[in-house]
Amino acid sequence: MTTASAQARIDAWLAGHHVMTLATQGPQGPWAAAVFYALDADGSLLFLSAPRSRHGIDLAADARCAATVQDQPDDWMQIRGLQMSGRVEPVPTSAVAAARARYAQRFPFMRAGAGLPLTLAQALNKVGWFRFVPERLRLVDNSLGFGHRDEIERRR
Numbered sequence: 001m002t003t004a005s006a007q008a009r010i011d012a013w014l015a016g017h018h019v020m021t022l023a024t025q026g027p028q029g030p031w032a033a034a035v036f037y038a039l040d041a042d043g044s045l046l047f048l049s050a051p052r053s054r055h056g057i058d059l060a061a062d063a064r065c066a067a068t069v070q071d072q073p074d075d076w077m078q079i080r081g082l083q084m085s086g087r088v089e090p091v092p093t094s095a096v097a098a099a100r101a102r103y104a105q106r107f108p109f110m111r112a113g114a115g116l117p118l119t120l121a122q123a124l125n126k127v128g129w130f131r132f133v134p135e136r137l138r139l140v141d142n143s144l145g146f147g148h149r150d151e152i153e154r155r156r
Helices: 003-015 054-061 093-106 118-124
Strands: 019-026 029-036 045-049 064-070 080-090 128-141 149-153
Touching (some): 003 128, 003 149, 029 045, 029 054, 045 093
Antiparallel strands (some): 019 029, 019 064, 045 128, 064 080, 080 128, 128 149
16 A cells, blocks of 8 residues: 555544544553544644643653554454554644644534533643654554554654
8 A cells, every 4th residue: 555545544544533542651650541632734633631640741751652543343353443653742832722723623512602511611721732743653454454554654
């Protein structure tokens, strides 16, 4: 498969899902955390999280991490999922409004006036905006043949 077609399949996969699991490494050892994401125009995955969470602390010390986005089928031949490695970086203050708009486009409940519950609105005031910048991506799709993989690398 060409890089362009692999890229198109990976982009479609990311557009069709909304939860990624981040895997970090820190003083307490390895950790994984699921977060909602919105795909940004540059291919990074925007998410919000508490900087004082375990994965937030880990990422502040070492921005390198891995992530997955997958289905949960009952049949091994239907396993499909995306494995990625890359870096997490804070969204610069100057870009938070754009990140918030992109995220609200993906998750309408985030829009102003959408009836956001007070507890959620208060929690959102305590989180930071981040982007996962994938550098290596591997889409596993057993429905195309056991062990079928499409891989791409992105370098900034």
